[in-house]
């Protein structure tokens with residue numbers, strides 16, 4: 001594949017995932033509102049937010065390192081889009097995607113630390129701990145499908161294996177891995193039980209506190225793209241992926257995606273925020289151990 | 303009207319700034335977020351940082367300790383940003399007009415776009431005020 005086609009794929013994936021993610025974010029807000037007996041925002045809300053943010057003044061704090069401050073959100077959004085595009089076109093390797101999906105959090109950490117704000121520092125300290133926490137179970141959740149498809153980590157291999165011989169979520173270790181993946185994804189996207197890095201009430205959105213204008217919009221966009229790409233990744237790993245060959249197959253893929261998304265939204269709306277030590281104990285104590293056990297199970301063929 | 307203005311009107315992010323209020327106005331602001339009034343259907347959300355704010359909701363007489371801080375917060379917001387004075391205190395001084403700590407009203411500190419009187423104003427009054435504000439942004 002030459003570089004031109006790669007760029008074309010990337011741009012198409014970026015636009016598709018951006019629109020998709022903003023709609024998914026609306027679903028998340030709307031569902032939260034309906035569960036609280038509110039009406040909730042209209043469907044175009046997140047698009048309006050983004051356009052508005054692009055029209056606002058972009059402030060760079062005096063104490064900030066302006067180069068890093070500007071590049072952090074740009075890198076976040078590009079990495080999220082790259083990971084999403086790879087998942088969407090089922091190219092690349094699960095381990096590569098694992099790396100790319102970690103970059104948006106790193107971007108938030110670097111941007112927050114360059115902004116020179118005290119509350120941002122509290123936010124990034126939490127974000128770092130959280131990153132260390134959820135990456136371990138998430139890696140476990142990636143290893144299980146790789147083992148099941150005969151030690152192949154290529155996404156296309158994992159998906160075609162499932163389309164030939166049944167989805168991985170049908171086995172014991174598959175179910176465990178699926179649950180672990182959903183929980184770690186919740187932490188990765190920063191949805192409520194694990195939103196302590198941007199806790200609005202106590203540390204005023206943490207690492208993003210000094211961001212304004214389009215830079216803040218880019219952070220929102222990268223989160224939106226993660227909200228589209230993350231569940232898609234889980235669908236590819238455990239639920240047999242999706243394909244766009246016929247309308248029926250596309251609808252089935254969409255349903256799988258919605259299943260994961262709704263699961264995450266329900267988790268979000270039924271749980272209070274955890275404290276950082278509780279979150280770490282949950283990820284390292286509970287989930288990671290369960291992940292190792294599931295890997296063992298997958299190894300002996302369950 | 304261009305698209306950015308329209309988006310701005312559909313997505314007002316609110317930052318709540320108290321300049322020595324008696325806390326009653328602040329409670330009424332929170333009322334706007336409850337299921338009965340639910341301002342999120344107009345795209346308004348409460349944000350935690352002045353950098354994200356499109357609207358500053360200011361309550362209270364501005365007392366002498368607060369003046370510098372309120373100016374600072376106003377300077378920190380990303381423009382365009384509108385300022386709403388909520389309650390009799392912020393509009394004119396209210397019952398604390400003769401108080402020894404009075405340094406306001408708010409319009410002495412920053413340019414105010416909308417005044418919503420009342421002690422405290424009802425949530426309906428605040429929503430009506432915001433609607434008038436939206437008509438003003440053209």
Ligand code: SF4
Pocket residue numbers: 322323324325326327361362363388389390391392396397420421422423
């Ligand atoms: S206007 Fe009335 S309710 Fe509001 S802060 Fe002043 S005294 Fe309190």
